Amino acid sequence: MPYSMMLDAGHGGRDPGAVYEGRKEADDTLRLTLAVGEILQNHGIDVLYTRTEDVYETPFQKAMEANNAGVDFFLSIHRNSFPTDNQVSGVESLVYNLSGLKYQMAQDINEQLESIGFVNLGVKERPNLVVLKRTKMPAVLVEAGFINSDVDNNLFDKNLDSIAQAIAEGVLDSLDNAGVIRDSDxxxxxxxxxxxxxxxxxxxxxxxxxxxxxxxxxxxxxxxxxxxxxxxxxxxxxxxxxxxxxxxxxxxx
Incomplete structure (x- = not known):
C-alpha cells in the first residue's frame, strides 16, 4: 500500500487569505500545493487534495476530509503575513506539538526551504489551529514566506519549482528516515x-x-x-x- 497524504492549499474562494498589493495568498498556495503534489506522486505517494481550484472550505471541513479519506498525513500550505510590510521574511512550519514524525517533517521542510534562500524561522507549536487539532493523522502547516515581504515574493516567484521540490524532499526525507517508505523502486x-x-x-x-x-x-x-x-x-x-x-x-x- 502506498503512503497517502492530503495536501491542503490554504484559503480559497471567498477567503483570499492575506493580500498584499493585489496578490492573494490563496492563489500562491494553490500553485505551490499542486506542484508539490505532482512531485510526491512521482515518488509513489498517494496524493489527495482539499482543493484543486479557487473554492472555499472551512478548516474544519478540510480536517474532516482528511479523516474520512483515512490518509496517513496532512500537509497544509500557506503564506505568512506581518502587520508591517517588508519588516519580516522567512519560512516557518506549525505543528500541534513539538514531537513525533510531524515535528521531524516540519524541521526537514524548513531546512530544505532554507537551502533555497529563505530565512528559517523554525517550527512553532500551534495546538489551537483546527487543521492541526482536528486531524487524526500527523499534520504540518507550512508558511512559505511572507506575502507582504518583497524579498520572499521575489524568491517565491523566481523559484516556485525549486520551492515545491524542497517541500517534497522534506516530506520524503522524514518519511524515509522514519522507515515509513523505502527507496526500493x-x-x-x-x-x-x-x-x-x-x-x-x-x-x-x-x-x-x-x-x-x-x-x-x-x-x-x-x-x-x-x-x-x-x-x-x-x-x-x-x-x-x-x-x-x-x-x-x-x-x-
Missing part, C-alpha cells in the same frame, strides 16, 4: 552532477518536455531522475523514451 536517471546549477538546468529541460523529472540530492551528487516505478518494464519504457529524446539514461534503484 526503479528510477530512470538522466544525469548526476556535483554542481546543483547543472542539475537544475537539465531538470528545466526535461520539465519543458513534460517529463516528471526531479532532483535527488541524497548522496554526494545531484541526480536528475524520473519516476518511481515498481514495475521494471515501466521504467525500461521511460528509459527508451528519454534516449529517443537524445538524453543518456540508466535505470537505478
Amino acid at each position: 526503479y528510477r530512470v536517471q538522466v544525469g548526476a552532477f556535483r554542481n546543483r546549477v547543472y542539475a537544475e538546468r537539465l531538470l528545466a529541460e526535461l520539465m519543458e518536455l513534460d517529463y516528471p523529472a526531479y532532483i535527488n540530492d541524497d548522496g554526494p551528487y545531484y541526480r536528475v531522475q524520473i519516476g518511481s516505478y515498481q514495475d521494471l518494464n515501466e521504467a525500461a519504457e521511460m528509459e527508451r523514451k528519454i534516449k529517443r529524446a537524445g538524453y543518456p539514461a540508466v535505470i537505478v534503484k
Whole structure:
C-alpha cells in the first residue's frame, strides 16, 4: 500500500487569505500545493487534495476530509503575513506539538526551504489551529514566506519549482528516515552532477518536455531522475523514451 497524504492549499474562494498589493495568498498556495503534489506522486505517494481550484472550505471541513479519506498525513500550505510590510521574511512550519514524525517533517521542510534562500524561522507549536487539532493523522502547516515581504515574493516567484521540490524532499526525507517508505523502486536517471546549477538546468529541460523529472540530492551528487516505478518494464519504457529524446539514461534503484 502506498503512503497517502492530503495536501491542503490554504484559503480559497471567498477567503483570499492575506493580500498584499493585489496578490492573494490563496492563489500562491494553490500553485505551490499542486506542484508539490505532482512531485510526491512521482515518488509513489498517494496524493489527495482539499482543493484543486479557487473554492472555499472551512478548516474544519478540510480536517474532516482528511479523516474520512483515512490518509496517513496532512500537509497544509500557506503564506505568512506581518502587520508591517517588508519588516519580516522567512519560512516557518506549525505543528500541534513539538514531537513525533510531524515535528521531524516540519524541521526537514524548513531546512530544505532554507537551502533555497529563505530565512528559517523554525517550527512553532500551534495546538489551537483546527487543521492541526482536528486531524487524526500527523499534520504540518507550512508558511512559505511572507506575502507582504518583497524579498520572499521575489524568491517565491523566481523559484516556485525549486520551492515545491524542497517541500517534497522534506516530506520524503522524514518519511524515509522514519522507515515509513523505502527507496526500493526503479528510477530512470538522466544525469548526476556535483554542481546543483547543472542539475537544475537539465531538470528545466526535461520539465519543458513534460517529463516528471526531479532532483535527488541524497548522496554526494545531484541526480536528475524520473519516476518511481515498481514495475521494471515501466521504467525500461521511460528509459527508451528519454534516449529517443537524445538524453543518456540508466535505470537505478
